[in-house]
Amino acid sequence: MPSLSAVPPSAPSSRDSVVAALRTAGCVFAEDEAEMILATARTPAETAALVERRVAGLPLELVVGWAEFRGLRISVAPGVFVPRRRTEFLVEQALRQAPGAAVVVDLCCGSGAVGAALAAALGRVELHAADIDPAAVRCARGNVAGVGGQVHQGDLFEALPGALRGRVGILAANVPYVPSDEIGLLPQEARDHEPFVALDGGTDGLDVLRRVAAEAPHWLAPGGCVLVETSRHQAPTAVEILERNGLTARPAVSEELCAHVVTGVRP
Incomplete structure (x- = not known):
């Protein structure tokens, strides 16, 4: 994936800008990933930080710290297998x-x-x-x-x-x-x-x-x-x-x- 420097310098915080940043980085399910990031971040600055980590290639679940599994929000952490x-x-x-x-x-x-x-x-x-x-x-x-x-x-x-x-x-x-x-x-x-x-x-x-x-x-x-x-x-x-x-x-x-x-x- 390209670095965030490939994305316009304004910090992505709106849904459209987050989707655009993720799509530019090659994320196939950019819309779904944007929803998870926006549901997790509490501020525009935190949104930008999460997008940067995802664009750098970190798995989405590790970016947001959780994975959905049968309707449950399961916490995940670096070095732990992400539930499929x-x-x-x-x-x-x-x-x-x-x-x-x-x-x-x-x-x-x-x-x-x-x-x-x-x-x-x-x-x-x-x-x-x-x-x-x-x-x-x-x-x-x-x-x-x-x-x-x-x-x-x-x-x-x-x-x-x-x-x-x-x-x-x-x-x-x-x-x-x-x-x-x-x-x-x-x-x-x-x-x-x-x-x-x-x-x-x-x-x-x-x-x-x-x-x-x-x-x-x-x-x-x-x-x-x-x-x-x-x-x-x-x-x-x-x-x-x-x-x-x-x-x-x-x-x-x-x-x-x-x-x-x-x-x-x-x-």
């Missing part, structure tokens, strides 16, 4: 499979968006979120505090309280699933501004999923489900991995969101 709209499909599949879940775990939680959305939809639930990254844990704590969620730091299930074994109704595990040699093909915003640990899924992208699948049956309640996001070509293998670990698995796809989710249910 396609992951709303994982939440929808979880609610469809276990509408009465009382215990929810958001594993590899990042910002905690999935857990917060599930708790908001289900009402009174016991919510636990976990991530290996300290920055993600700090961010998630702020996002799930309002629904009484607890956030733990550690490597997958090692982070969780042992008392959860056999009690989890929904285990949302939005694990990294990009094959290691394809990370360089990701959009620049992801490569430059999101943590490598939240992207890299190993040689075929399914290494972390395999670890989750091996342990999930011990943590799920009878009838409980684990849900993972994959790519289109990974979905059949993901189904096989879950089934090899004793779960009944099915894939689901949202063409609208370009989202692929595999659900495994404990018999």
